[in-house]
Amino acid sequence: MTLDEKLAQLVGFWVDQGDEVVAPMAGEMASSSVYADATVHGLGQLTRVYGTRPVDPIERAAWLWNEQRRLVRETRLGIPALVHEECLTGLAAWQAATFPTPLAWGAAFDPGLVERMGTLIGESMRALGVHQGLAPVLDVIRDPRWGRVDECIAEDPYVVGVLGTAYVRGLQSTGVHATLKHFVGYSASQAGRNHAPVHAGPREIADVFLPPFEMAVRDGGARSVMNSYAEIDGMPVAATPAYLTGILRDEWGFDGTVVSDYFSVAFLETMHAVARDRGEAAQLALEAGIDVELPTGDAFGAPLAARVRAGLLDEEIVDRAVQRVLTQKEELGLLDATFDDPPSSIDLDSAAHRAVARRLAEESVVLLSNDGVLPLTSPSRVAVIGPNADSAEALLGCYSFVNHVLAHHPETPMGLDIPTLAASLVDELPDAAVTVVRGCEVEGEDRSGFAEAESAARAADVVIVAVGDRAGLFGRGTVGEGNDVLSLELPGVQRELVERLVATGAPVVLVVLSGRPYAIDWALSGESAVAAAAQAFFPGEEGGRAIAAVLSGTVSPSGRLPVSLPRSAGAQPFTYLHPILGGPNDITSADSTPALPFGHGLTYTSFAREGLRVAREVAAGGAFTATVRVRNTGWRAGTDLVQLYARDVHGSVTRPVAQLLGFVRVELGAGDEATVDFDVPTARLAFTGRDGERIVEPGTVELWVGPSCAERETEAVVEIVGDLHRVTAADERLVRSTVVQRRQADAAAPSDR
Template sequence: MSEPSSTTTSTREAPLPTDPAELLSLMTLEEKLAQIVGFWDKGDGDAVAPLQGAFGDPQSLHDTSRHGLGHLTRVYGTNPVEPTERAAWLWEFQRWLVASTRLGIPALVHEECLTGLSAWKAATLPTPVAWGASFHPELVERAARLFGATMHELGIHQGLAPVLDVVRDPRWGRVEECIAEDPYLVATTGTAYVQGLQAEGVHATLKHFVGYSASQGGRNFGPVHAGPRELEDVLMVPFEMAVHEGGVRSIMHAYTEIDGVPVAADPGLLTGVLRDRWGFTGTVVADYFGVAFLRVLHHVAEDLGSAAALALAAGVDIELPTGDAYLAPLLEEVRAGRVSEELVDRACLRALEQKAELGLLGATFEDEPPTEIELDGPELRAVARELAEESIVLLSNDGTLPLREPAKVALIGPNADRTEALFGCYSFVNHVIPQHPGTEPGIEAPTVREALAAEWSGAEITHVQGCEIDSEDTDGFAEAVVAAEGADVVVAVVGDQSGLFGRGTSGEGCDRDDLELPGVQRQLVEALLETGTPVVLVLLTGRPYAVGWALETCAAVVQAFFPGEEGGAAVAGVLSGRVNPSGRLPVSMPHSVGSQPYTYLHPHLGGDTDVTNLSSRPSLPFGHGLSYTTFERDGLEVVAGQTSADLTVQVNVANTGDRAGAEVVQVYVRDLVATVTRPVAQLVGYARVDLDPGQRRRVSFTVPPARLAFTARDGRKVVEPGAFDVWVGSSCEDRELVQEVRLDGDVHEIGTSDPRLTTVAVEDA
């Protein structure tokens, strides 16, 4: 970036107003447009954004900012830069904007923060699908508070997270960025993230509104064919809760089209739903280059000016990461009378109101930037460790685990000793560092091999890679088999490499057309099984794979969804028994690629029936997860509300084993007869309950009408009277405790002010 002069002083005779509307009235058209765009010194090539190299910055930062600047894009997250040095640069640039532009408005700085701040040397947490596996939104909120405080200290105002797309197809590369296939789990976890980040003065940005995860064939940017009921009752649910319950201040549009209309050009969604129905008052920002993509990819605009007109009218307030369409092309459209300046005013006022909320209007940056900052301190690492431990799912176990004192261990597999295997595609390690060969990760992240060596100091551990992640080369099999034959147990660590746009097996633009483990990894595991030595399979992946064969043949299978910087130690702790696994599947484990797309939320005819010879039943259901202790549930009581369509659900849960553990109590509902088809199971409440051996607790859920509601034929969100099955179990398929209940009275319509959250109370039984 060009360096602004630090010697420029303001010649402004009087301070300018800090009221957004009054400030808007003083602005020229060029100054208004400057406030609704970003600037990104992104460098060359397709490194960290789709088609990044297709767009060039026509001007330097100094020239672009002569009328002011709306956003500074990824100041810390584009290159490996020393955070304190970059902070000094940022403060100097903000002072230049204040002193040298006519209106003196600082820029809003945004960064990626999907797994913590995506910057060099910053703590990196597990991926969001691991958050879902933890079923612990309070812990996610605590994590967001911690790295949100760091972001605020660095002068960052907005984070581009969380991703609230509901998983619909495991073939899609961005499954790792999502939280779950259940909209309520996504909604509660995502809303907790929003509340944590915004509590520290950093605005969260919901991604990607809406439908992105339902793309055709699980292909990135693929067309979406979701009907209005799927949009309303599944895909929109997390966004609505984050608006109503979380008070989110920014939302990013999805790249995709729905039934032929790109979301970035759809006023029915970006204005009609978000603002008119839900009352959202924040800013809608473009996904990177999303406005230009209306011309380049969707072909609904003949040039950038037309693309800008469509997006602005639809309700996209801020063009990110740069002003490819909203600067010169939009200026020409307004000057020619083809776009009303009132639309520019609408977007600019929202941008100014956001800056006012963040304290930027009137800010001088006369304070000093941080000269020391702890990006990966002990408190944040402790949360990263806790989240990693709680997110690991024990899929199967024949009693081999835990391995308390193994003597000879063959540690085999392409992910056994790779730091990158712990992280998702929006981690700095996998997102940016690959573009800078020779750069160290900057954080301490022991691999599984290093963590096991520390966990089992007395064991003889023989490490053999065996094969690459995504290669057909089997030359390493022979050495791996020899190691397995000489060991008491094999720990096989396989899975994904996260990357972007085809440079990985998981991540943005890294979609799959099958759900077998990439490359020859399955063949490697099968070769190890043939030795007769017990094989413990550890999956470090970004998506669920079709590993039903492993569930039947391996001594144990452990699933870790890119568990972050403390993930190696968390895996080691689960294998040794130091950690009692408590994660539960946030996505179904698929049986085959041919059964996709699949979701446990399917109606009756979406599952196995007598009218088709093909099974869609997953290998393991949503909510499944084993423990080293045992739990018992009893005493289910379900009471329907007297004046509204709510439910009270109470159940006892007890630890009947010999060690402490956490049970995830899951409440499901099925509407037995309705005017539209309804899912065979739907999560309406859950609670993570820690229990000592022999401890027994009673868990109470108050399920509001919104959790039972659906979109009726006339478009209203309603709860119809009638019979419902309610059950509590260890997964969506576990109907150990079930009770039928009737809701009487009239159809109950859900209003905008109705609560969306199921409340939970836990007390001694």
């Protein structure tokens, strides 16, 4: 291969953008080359063929097949391009199914269902000739002010790792490569601002931010990783070999490709100022371990070629990346692909897609409070009020095609059936007279609709008020990439609307449709308290129907908070995994206690968790079984999320006051009970010691099971004995394979991971 042919394999090209600019710098970058000239020596990747503007999938597939044939026929080496697309909430293409956002996956705590979703997404992508998906996001939530919280799964790294790995397995089972992002530390940005510096020590990086990626690499076999935009302690990740090579490849054995986040190579020059020009930026990134520049080759193209020819960079570094790229293409079957016939028809939103989207949405709705008004019991008059009540866009995250791309094409129909919450309530309550009033917008100060909303509330038996976010990007919306906030109050005048409705005396059910948790403690208690409150994190195309079914009682709520519900922005960043000094105490007047804790969620029945049992001792490096009995003590069937927590009482470094060791969803009929066994390797309690190595220390560990991290309903103690254990690669695989076995009515049931 010539140098030009090698470098051609290391870049993408964002073809056919038209006038759309869906990301900062996109227009500038895409116009810097002409596509025909850029592919003379071949091409590494095609960027977002389906996901840049609304195109008919079948017509676009025909174009793509022809283009792949051209690359095979007209370039000397005849190597097709790898095609990548966004797929965080489903394939980001016109007419493709839109699933709940990842924060809703976290609320559902159902890895099996997430894996099934990943499989369906991968099947759609593969059918359209797409080979790599830019998902999942494995950033651990630290600060809900950050706009990209709606792309994240949870504030617990174990939950992020389990669900993210499930998604990877599903997607890759179809022959589509998953891309883990954003490696690493991105979500710890200063003050919750996008692209801001990260101030995290090596222990926090190792014990909080790295584990989800390690799980997805070791257990999920992820084939691609995307770098973080962040700088950590002054060192941009895109130019830091310690992360992209030392940890990822040398320690974990990752042998796939590392792709740059969009424009992050150029950012080494323009935003981090650690490179004098694009050529030096390319060299820093390539030497650090980035193999492919996305979305275009503005640094890895001509600037890098000039640097190699000038003798400033050994061509062997280029060869290393080229070998990885060609290996990936071989794995995907591209080197032998014939591109015979493009699809002549395809259903990107089939009944199977809809069924999984509906179930995941139902499982993700979190009932925060309820004075008995829910489930609704045949109301005659229902007022459905609020800016998100009759909006399809309010159900979708920022990386959905509707909010990400169609926002630039208001003349184009959605291409999907997305019933709003209001429309779904009309269908769910056929005997009720449903009045729909907007009341106010998501943003702005306009209160002109308050009077109509109050009038509708006074005339109703029950009021459903839907508030929250409108997802978008870079200032277009209230949450999403680049939409960071200083306050965690509901945007605009939405709080005032809710308070005015409560003041009418009508029973008010608050539904928050959002991409981040808001400080709504005022709605949970006190004079402005609503009768019931439910949180839905952008539940996708079937979200309206799912919420309506939960409110009516057709579906019993089973979601749990994957992130603490904040009391104020001033307490951020916050995580339930804090040490003693991270919680409330008598030597500060600032209380960081959240309004509701991680793991909280109500149901329409009640559960008792009893008799937690565990062996008295376990060797450091070994494993133990924790057994608990769960009973449905209520009047109807329901699903409990059984949560096992631990506290390492004393450590050589400070330890969190609570840590989730395992979880499983258990469905029980009224009066039924189940026995749950958690098989827990002590490596689940490993941490980075004083010498920088991950260890399991001997000592006392408190265990408990309860309805959240904050409630100890049944408790036990286990003593870790023996010598200090240094964690090995085998331990890391073991900790990622914690199995939960369920036995109901004394009969063995299938195990869940």
